[in-house]
Amino acid sequence: MLPIFLTIENDSDREKAEEIYRRYSGTMLYVAEGILRERQLAEDAVSEAFVKIIRHLEKIDLLDCNRTRGFVVIVVRNTALNMLRERNRTVHLDDFGDCPDTAEPVFDHVSAKEACDRIADAVAALHKSYSDILYLKAVLEYSNQEIAEILSISPENVKICLFRARSALKRQLMKEGDFCER
Incomplete structure (x- = not known):
């Protein structure tokens, strides 16, 4: 043991x-x-x-x-x-740019199953650090504090990463043309 x-x-x-x-x-x-x-x-x-x-x-x-x-x-x-x-001893900075979180994606004439499949594909296409943090938050339902402990980052950094991950996901979905901004 x-x-x-x-x-x-x-x-x-x-x-x-x-x-x-x-x-x-x-x-x-x-x-x-x-x-x-x-x-x-x-x-x-x-x-x-x-x-x-x-x-x-x-x-x-x-x-x-x-x-x-x-x-x-x-x-x-x-x-x-x-x-x-x-x-x-290098600093790794993820600089994917910031996008204001102003609108939610809207399902437009798409079944719920198709929408879920497209969202899953879009998440899979994201940078691994973004898909990981979204998985921990949305699927496993960990709190920001728990995610911070798991990933060895500060809770503030978790918030920033979640914001960037959601923004990247929105951009990915908008690029595919499946969803529109309101």
């Missing part, structure tokens, strides 16, 4: 954490190693990411494998990227 599991007092939480590790540690290592390009650093990233995951065990449902896998991948990817930035 890994020493980190010994810190979990509740038996059911410990079992849940062990199961998550058993199911996803290989995926986590693969993602981290793809970013960091060094096995030792990737293992460190997995350990650090797993500590973050343990803090949110109560929100993880093992029955919903896709949702859990998505959450785990987002956490380890952002942990590895943070480690890479720190290691290279």
Whole structure:
């Protein structure tokens, strides 16, 4: 048993954490190693990411494998990227421009299913950091504070990233011509 599991007092939480590790540690290592390009650093990233995951065990449902896998991948990817930035001592600035949040997209003669499919495609086409933060907020329903802890950024930065992600999504949907501004 890994020493980190010994810190979990509740038996059911410990079992849940062990199961998550058993199911996803290989995926986590693969993602981290793809970013960091060094096995030792990737293992460190997995350990650090797993500590973050343990803090949110109560929100993880093992029955919903896709949702859990998505959450785990987002956490380890952002942990590895943070480690890479720190290691290279470079500042990574996402400057996709700001758009005022003045209008909501409107469904115009499109069925709800088609609209959901188009929105999902538009989200998938966004920059990964934007789709990740939208996934954490809209699908997994994490608070800004929780997202800040998961992504190791400030709550203010979460607000800015969410604003930019929503703006980018609106631009993407407008570009496709499926939705119009009001």
